[in-house]
Amino acid sequence: MFAETRTEEKTFFGHPRGLATLFGTEMWERFSWYGLRAILATFMAASPAASGLGLSQQTATALVGVYGALIYLVALPGGWIADRILGARRAVLWGGFIIMCGHISMAIPVNGGAFVALGLLLIITGTGLLKPNISAMVGKLYPEDEDARRDAGFSIFYLGINIGAFAAPLVVGWLASGDRWHLGFSAAAVGMALGLWQYAAGRRHLRGAGDAPGHRLTPRERRRFATAAAGAAVAVAGALALWAASGTFSLGAFSLVVTLLIVAVPVGYFAYILLGSHNLTEDERSGMKAYIWLFTAAAVFWMLYDLAPTVLLFFAQDRTDLSLFGFGITAATTQAFNPLFIAILVPVFAALWVKLGNRVTAPHKFAFALFMNGLSFVVMALAAKLAEQGRISVWWLVLVYLVQVFGELALSPVGLSITTRLAPAAFKGQMLGVWFIAIAVGDAVGGQTARLRDYVSEPMYFLTLALIALAAGALMFAFVPRLNRLMREHHQEEAAAGSPPA
Incomplete structure (x- = not known):
């Protein structure tokens, strides 16, 4: 080694x-x-x-x-x-x-x-x-x-x-x-x-990497931070205590409230950037408008994709014959399919994107990712329909995860790169964390979709999510020319300013 x-x-x-x-x-x-x-x-x-x-x-x-x-x-x-x-x-x-x-x-x-x-x-x-x-x-x-x-x-x-x-x-x-x-x-x-x-x-062996803070707070700033953090913790604890005392607290309601707060974070952040006076150029504004589309598409993607450890895990447990090549497996084992396919396919997709070059842009890749996610849930809807007659082969889930990984390898590697490229100069550092907020929004909203199960059948639940992803993919694909223009304008402004694209 x-x-x-x-x-x-x-x-x-x-x-x-x-x-x-x-x-x-x-x-x-x-x-x-x-x-x-x-x-x-x-x-x-x-x-x-x-x-x-x-x-x-x-x-x-x-x-x-x-x-x-x-x-x-x-x-x-x-x-x-x-x-x-x-x-x-x-x-x-x-x-x-x-x-x-x-x-x-x-x-x-x-x-x-x-x-x-x-x-x-x-x-x-x-x-x-x-x-x-x-x-x-x-x-x-x-x-x-x-x-x-x-x-x-x-x-x-x-x-x-x-x-x-x-x-x-x-x-x-x-x-x-x-x-x-x-x-x-x-x-x-x-x-x-x-x-x-x-x-x-x-x-x-780290040679001092990360030993010191990059911008250490002054003693006064540390006191202010400690006071603010303590105040926020007391406020949250107090609000939860009052909610519990009211007799209306439930885990389901708690998860819904937290989801709404998480969704509010990017809404407020993007409004702050675009509506505030931050000396943004018109090209930076066009870049942010394009990024909001990509951010929303990513959130929809993760909304379905990260149902793997919940909805798809329950399906494996309750609806499939947990056996591969004649060997019994646990429901949790199905969670290993995804990283296995990623490890196998990363080199393939890396070579593919190099070969396609600039003919396939970030909006194209995001649209493709949404189509793959939607297709995977069409497969899930069919599997759920067959499972109404009894347990089905776990190979259905293998197929679902394979199709989803096609989508992930089109979207995930592009996320941080496009975030850095489209971020206004005043928000370069902060925007690197915004990509992860898209995943947070998708995970939170995806968890809430399980409420649909109280109103529709399991096949219809999967088909509904599939249609959402397919519609989002179609919309993204239809707006590819417009998004490419917005991104190209922003890229040209960066080039004129002498900063290479990220």
């Missing part, structure tokens, strides 16, 4: 040794995240007799959707805290420790949801500190002028993500089978503990 450079310094596949430290940390963190994700919804919906929480599948879907949304939403304050207070290195360390404590809380084998709620809150908090900052540290391992080598380093880093994402459902799902949920949660805690150990042991 390691080779010697000309200066006798050990490297990791020809890259800085610190990449191995961050690779392993991220792999184990993703193992813990995807392991929990693979069993969380089914645990929530399992009866108390089966050591579950006894929630309805609709409520479990909504809560998991909100949980996933908050994971992405807290990346914004997590990056800010690292940049202003902790530094990336300590933010990752504390984030991993808090995540581990969250999984330990969930692993405590007691009845009720108190430790589960505490665990999820800790995992959300810790992920906000770890996830955005460990990626930033990868970039800091390389000199400024080594762009190509840095890009290759990120490719290796993301390989760790897919390894963790693939292994987690297999291991955690197997351990949690037979209603041993807390054993599965324990495996996720052990995974994060291993990641922390590797991170601490390999600290010396």
